[in-house]
Amino acid sequence: MRNIKLVLAYDGTGYAGWQRQSGQPSIQQTLEEAIVRLTQGPVLLHGAGRTDAGVHAEGMVANFQTEASIPLLGLVKGLNSMLPEAIRVLSAEKVANDFHARYNATGKVYTYTFMATEIMPPCLRLYAAQVRDPFACDAVRLCLPMLVGTHDFSSFEAVGSRDLSRAGCRGAVRTIFAASLAEQEEAMPVCRLIISGDGFLRHMVRNIVGTLFAVGRGRLTPLDFQEIVAARDRSLAGPTAPAKGLTLKRVLY
Amino acid sequence: MRNIKLVLAYDGTGYAGWQRQSGQPSIQQTLEEAIVRLTQGPVLLHGAGRTDAGVHAEGMVANFQTEASIPLLGLVKGLNSMLPEAIRVLSAEKVANDFHARYNATGKVYTYTFMATEIMPPCLRLYAAQVRDPFACDAVRLCLPMLVGTHDFSSFEAVGSRDLSRAGCRGAVRTIFAASLAEQEEAMPVCRLIISGDGFLRHMVRNIVGTLFAVGRGRLTPLDFQEIVAARDRSLAGPTAPAKGLTLKRVLY
Known part of the structure; x- marks a missing residue:
């Protein structure tokens, strides 16, 4: 076997x-x-x-x-x-016979791709989310260090998120290793958020991104974002960003 | 009106x-x-x-x-x-009332996107062609200057290509303004051929690309390519490259 x-x-x-x-x-x-x-x-x-x-x-x-x-x-x-x-x-x-893809994973790397544009390029429509222009990437960058480290991410947790059999013991506490935002300038700027951590709650990346979108569009300040992270209250955070922008890049072992 | x-x-x-x-x-x-x-x-x-x-x-x-x-x-x-x-x-x-998108066009810019890889990334499969690895981009680059300038492109013409009402008078003679090959190194190298000219015969870009693929894979030499351009004989050129790699970038007026 x-x-x-x-x-x-x-x-x-x-x-x-x-x-x-x-x-x-x-x-x-x-x-x-x-x-x-x-x-x-x-x-x-x-x-x-x-x-x-x-x-x-x-x-x-x-x-x-x-x-x-x-x-x-x-x-x-x-x-x-x-x-x-x-x-x-x-x-x-x-x-090895005891290797298990889920139990042995020590972390994951996700990217979230989006474009600040009035009109979405057709060939990107299934692989990137659209945000309204103007979008302040600099304000989003100010928020990213607030995510790094070990935090209770209840504010970004979907209902029914926890896998009680394994992750229940640590509740909503997860460690984010790094978070960065890259702008790839071609004809139109495609933005890519890269986030890595030891684990993610259900919808956590998309809920973080949805809240960062509110910051980029000026509806929330980076200070608001910091308070939302600290509040551990899902009702304060932004909406869940569309699935199509999210890509699981790597699983760490 | x-x-x-x-x-x-x-x-x-x-x-x-x-x-x-x-x-x-x-x-x-x-x-x-x-x-x-x-x-x-x-x-x-x-x-x-x-x-x-x-x-x-x-x-x-x-x-x-x-x-x-x-x-x-x-x-x-x-x-x-x-x-x-x-x-x-x-x-x-x-x-202006007499503007006509086709008759007034003075040129077009196309890109052709491809990857030299054994396994095609799923999210690129509809937007790039696959070529077998190894692929010699340098050999392809040697061919590109042979395309630039005014030539009879019969070697790359599809059957039934000519629009007799307009272009018939110039036969298969077209002027290529520029042709270049860029490699975009991310995790995997995506190659993009950019070609601009005053007009293109039916399937001309895809037939040129199919012949360049044969050069990149070592089946033809750049010298063979030069002879194919000069021969004005479609039967000598490579197969038509897949449609999905081709993008009309701009129309020039």
């Missing part, structure tokens, strides 16, 4: 999210079906976490146990030949 | 190309229907050229005559509210 670690990329546009759901195609289910077809055995795929409907990934990690003797490169090529082009297996690796 | 010049962007993925076709949605038809709804009058939209199915645009130009007195900004906002998000009107401008 081998324990296989997969690194995955996907376009979340057409899917109900990572997790298997009844009635809607999920990334997990689509992958499991391809693995079953290739390995000719039952499979349970453990993802490093859930991504919501419409959220993308460039470095999701998942693992599964298999009796099949297919070489690792054959596994990558075989799965990619069966999967829709919206889902790609980037690599497959044999790992 | 006003003559209105529109600048347009679109994601060509779901469309049969610019030109109105029976049975398949086209960009032209989708725009004409929105204009008719907004202006409450018949409309004939003249595009600066045709783009094939799956080809994108960031700066297509089209014009139409209208009796409607809607302000230009209202036209932009009204059309964008009716159009699918895959098609955006970037601007509307009142122009």
Whole structure:
């Protein structure tokens, strides 16, 4: 029995999210079906976490146990030949039997992509959120250091967020390693927030981004943002930013 | 009666190309229907050229005559509210009555985006072509100066390419202003060919790119490429590169 670690990329546009759901195609289910077809055995795929409907990934990690003797490169090529082009297996690796994609993860890196524009470029519409112009990136940058470090992120927690079996013991306390905002100037400025931490509550990145949008548009000041972080009260923060701007870049082990 | 010049962007993925076709949605038809709804009058939209199915645009130009007195900004906002998000009107401008988007165009700028990779990133799969790694960009760069200037581009012409009513008089002779290849290094190198000229035959950019791909993969040398340009024989050039990598960036007037 081998324990296989997969690194995955996907376009979340057409899917109900990572997790298997009844009635809607999920990334997990689509992958499991391809693995079953290739390995000719039952499979349970453990993802490093859930991504919501419409959220993308460039470095999701998942693992599964298999009796099949297919070489690792054959596994990558075989799965990619069966999967829709919206889902790609980037690599497959044999790992220790006790490796678990979720329990062993020590952190995650997300990006959130958005554009301050009146008119969204069609070819970015599924991969970036739109914010109204003018947008003060400098004010947003002032907020980012307030996120770094170990905090109770209740203000940015979605209802029903906690995974009680594992994360319940630490409540809404998470450690953010780094947060930065890059502007990529081409014809139009595409802004990318990069945020890494030891874990994220459900909707936490999108709720942080929604609140940062309010700062960028002048509806909240960086001081308001600091107070919202400290308040541990979800009702004070901004709305949840759209899923399509969010990408899981990497899972840390 | 006003003559209105529109600048347009679109994601060509779901469309049969610019030109109105029976049975398949086209960009032209989708725009004409929105204009008719907004202006409450018949409309004939003249595009600066045709783009094939799956080809994108960031700066297509089209014009139409209208009796409607809607302000230009209202036209932009009204059309964008009716159009699918895959098609955006970037601007509307009142122009001289004799302005014609196609006849007055003095040139066009295209980009062709591709990646040398074994596994295509899902979120780029509709907007870039895949070439096998290794790919020699330097060899491609040696070819580009051979394209610049006034040449007979028969080697890169699709069958049935000529618009006899206008361009027939100059045959397959076109002038390329500039051609360059940029590598955008992020996690994976995305390559972008930029090519501008006074006009392009049908499939000309994609046929040039398909031949450059053969050079990049070592199947043809830059010297072979030079001979193909000189030969004026379509049968010598490479296959037509996929539509999805091509974007009409600008129309010059």
